[in-house]
Amino acid sequence: xxxxxxxxxxxxDIIVKTIARILxxxxxxxxxxxxxxxxxxxxxxxxxxxxxxxxxxxxxxxxGYEESKERMSEKAAILFSSTGVLIYSGIGLLxxxxxxxxxxxxxxxxxxNVDLAHARSxxxxxxxxxxxxxxxxxxxxxxxDISTGGIEPGEEKKNEKASTx
Amino acid sequence: MEVTLLIQATDDAFQVMEKAKMxxxxxxxTATRLTSETRTIQERKLKAIFKGAHESQSGFLNFVxxxxxxxxxxxxxxxxxxxxxxxxxxLCSLVIAWLSHDLLFANVRIGDIRVIVQRFLxxxxxxxxxxxxxxxxxxxxxxxxxxxxxxxIIRFKTKLESxxxxxxxxxxxxxxxxxxTVDIEGNEFVVHAxxxxxxxxxxxxxxxxxxxxxxMEADHIYIQDVLDVSRIFSALK
Amino acid sequence: MDYFxxxxxxxxxxxxxLALYRVVFGPGIFNRVAAISAIGTKTLVILLIFGLLYQRIxxxxxxxxxxxxxxxxxxxxxAKYLESRQE
Numbered sequence: 001x002x003x004x005x006x007x008x009x010x011x012x013d014i015i016v017k018t019i020a021r022i023l024x025x026x027x028x029x030x031x032x033x034x035x036x037x038x039x040x041x042x043x044x045x046x047x048x049x050x051x052x053x054x055x056x057x058x059x060x061x062x063x064g065y066e067e068s069k070e071r072m073s074e075k076a077a078i079l080f081s082s083t084g085v086l087i088y089s090g091i092g093l094l095x096x097x098x099x100x101x102x103x104x105x106x107x108x109x110x111x112x113n114v115d116l117a118h119a120r121s122x123x124x125x126x127x128x129x130x131x132x133x134x135x136x137x138x139x140x141x142x143x144x145d146i147s148t149g150g151i152e153p154g155e156e157k158k159n160e161k162a163s164t165x
Numbered sequence: 166m167e168v169t170l171l172i173q174a175t176d177d178a179f180q181v182m183e184k185a186k187m188x189x190x191x192x193x194x195t196a197t198r199l200t201s202e203t204r205t206i207q208e209r210k211l212k213a214i215f216k217g218a219h220e221s222q223s224g225f226l227n228f229v230x231x232x233x234x235x236x237x238x239x240x241x242x243x244x245x246x247x248x249x250x251x252x253x254x255x256l257c258s259l260v261i262a263w264l265s266h267d268l269l270f271a272n273v274r275i276g277d278i279r280v281i282v283q284r285f286l287x288x289x290x291x292x293x294x295x296x297x298x299x300x301x302x303x304x305x306x307x308x309x310x311x312x313x314x315x316x317x318i319i320r321f322k323t324k325l326e327s328x329x330x331x332x333x334x335x336x337x338x339x340x341x342x343x344x345x346t347v348d349i350e351g352n353e354f355v356v357h358a359x360x361x362x363x364x365x366x367x368x369x370x371x372x373x374x375x376x377x378x379x380x381m382e383a384d385h386i387y388i389q390d391v392l393d394v395s396r397i398f399s400a401l402k
Numbered sequence: 403m404d405y406f407x408x409x410x411x412x413x414x415x416x417x418x419x420l421a422l423y424r425v426v427f428g429p430g431i432f433n434r435v436a437a438i439s440a441i442g443t444k445t446l447v448i449l450l451i452f453g454l455l456y457q458r459i460x461x462x463x464x465x466x467x468x469x470x471x472x473x474x475x476x477x478x479x480x481a482k483y484l485e486s487r488q489e
Contacts, residue, residue, distance in 0.1 A: 007486040014349050016478060018332045025265045027471060029235050032257040033242050034464070036250075041464050051468060058475050061482050071264060244460075 005148045008064050020062040027055040035132045039121065045128035049135025056140045065152070077141040084134025091126050103127075182401065189395050207326060227270045232262040234269070284379045291375065296341055299363070303342040306360060318347065319356045319364055323373065324383040334376050338367070404455060411451040414444050435480050442473035 035048030060068040072080070092103040100107035105123030106116050114122070235258040243250060306314055325331055335346040338356055343363040348355040358364040377383040421444075424437035446466045453462025 004483065004486045008482065011485070014328055015332050015335050015346070018328050020478075021268045025231060025235060025261055025269055026238060028261045028265060029238055029257065030242070030467065030471075032261065033239060034468075036253050036257065037243060041461055043464065047468070051471065054472065054475050058478065061475075061478055 005065055008061060013062070017062045020058050024055050024059060027058070028052060031055065031132075035128055036125070038128050039124070045131030046135055048128075049132040050139060052132065052136040053139025053143075056136070057143050060140075060143070060147075065148075072137070072140060074141065074144060077137040077144075080137035081134045081141070084130045084132070084137065087130030087133065088127055091123060091130070095123070182398070186398050189398055193392070193395055224267065228262055228266040231266045231269050232258055235261055281380060288375055288379055292337060292340075295372075299342045302362065303359065313360070315360050317358060317364060319358055319367065320353055321356075321368070322353050325373065325377055325380070326382045327380065330376055330380045330382060333379075334373060337372055337376065407451050407454050411448055414448050414451075418444050418448075431484060435477070435484070439473060439477045442469070442476075446470050446473070 031048045031051035034043035034051060035045055038044035056068060056072055059071065095104045095107045096102050098107040098110055105120040108123050109116050109119035112119055112122065236254065239254040239258060243254065306312065323331070323334070325334060331349060335349065335354070338344045338346045343359040344367060345357045346354065347357050356367065358367060418441055421437045421440050425434050428434045428437060446469050449462055449466045449469065453459040
């Protein structure tokens with residue numbers, strides 16, 4: 001399926017390209033809105049992460065591999081997913097260090113100087129942000145692996161030349 | 166006596182025509198220079214469009230404008246205006262504006278934004294009226310028992326110059342029932358039309374004129390008219 | 403007023419059934435992709451009508467916007483894939 005990524009680089013489609021480049025900042029802002037307002041309207045961490053990953057997929061489909069590599073390369077995707085898990089378990093560990101249970105957000109009120117309910121709300125928000133990072137990176141990484149077959153579009157010509165020699 | 170007067174009048178007339186010919190040659194020179202300038206500007210714009218979002222000048226202004234638009238969008242989406250949510254909104258808008266600030270304003274336009282927005286708001290009711298009329302025509306075509314459609318594909322070159330006006334024109338064609346934009350190849354629109362009446366309405370070019378009027382494009386000196394005038398004068402001499 | 407919205411919702415459901423015929427029997431893949439995109443458009447209006455009937459319209463607007471977005475991206479992805487398969 002390497003022809004898929006190659007074909008996206010070759011074809012020039014003005015209409016979809018222009019509409020995608022105007023819409024993508026709004027889609028990304030909407031995904032952050034869904035993450036932040038998880039306590040009030042349908043949403044939360046996972047849903048916001050999926051929408052952000054979908055915006056990166058749209059960028060890859062319309063503008064090609066180079067544009068999306070500038071914003072999130074494969075190495076950055078791996079870093080982001082690990083960072084998301086680090087934030088999640090980091091908050092849990094912080095609550096453990098403050099002599100509470102694991103992920104007991106009430107203990108965070110000792111650091112943040114707010115009352116108990118606000119501390120719990122902020123703890124949940126932090127955890128959702130971590131989940132959002134991880135989901136966005138993993139969605140884009142899976143899409144890249146399936147569509148390019150693990151070989152970057154510039155490299156497969158070098159591999160073919162090396163193998164036929 | 167009359168012959169002298171006639172010769173005098175003819176001499177005067179020839180002098181007037183000589184002066185007019187000089188002026189026409191001057192106008193021709195200016196027009197040629199302007200047309201070659203517009204042609205180079207047009208080629209440069211086309212090249213910039215096909216290169217995509219890489220060419221963007223004044224990155225900081227793009228960043229601030231994107232930040233402002235995103236803040237307004239956040240305020241519309243989330244109806245809460247207390248300090249915590251507004252701080253979250255400003256932070257999120259900063260992050261997204263830093264990530265994608267060269268996407269929204271990629272091709273710098275020649276033209277005043279306020280005038281373009283005002284003319285666009287005036288264009289929308291006319292377009293809605295066209296959709297309303299076309300609905301009746303397509304419903305008549307679809308519901309009559311022998312279905313007199315003549316589907317054909319039309320190609321025409323367009324006089325619009327920037328990618329946003331191409332996209333606006335293509336979307337207007339697709340939104341009107343009876344026509345669908347299939348592709349844009351280089352400078353040429355490929356449109357599928359359902360019947361002869363719809364194709365004639367499209368070829369008359371009224372929608373294209375209105376969209377060129379919105380984005381303040383395609384208002385140059387037309388070289389062909391000046392060439393015709395000069396040819397007439399040289400034939401009269 | 404509720405009865406009016408419910409009647410509009412029922413008419414849209416019948417239009418969805420008409421498009422479903424093309425999804426099942428459409429000769430070829432392109433008919434099916436176009437019909438699914440059309441069904442997505444009508445589903446989003448039906449979601450908003452549900453919101454009006456339950457009087458929690460602010461919640462359902464978020465859901466409809468997400469569904470419209472995913473419909474658009476799915477249509478673009480399917481079209482690009484089918485174009486690459488034809489070569």
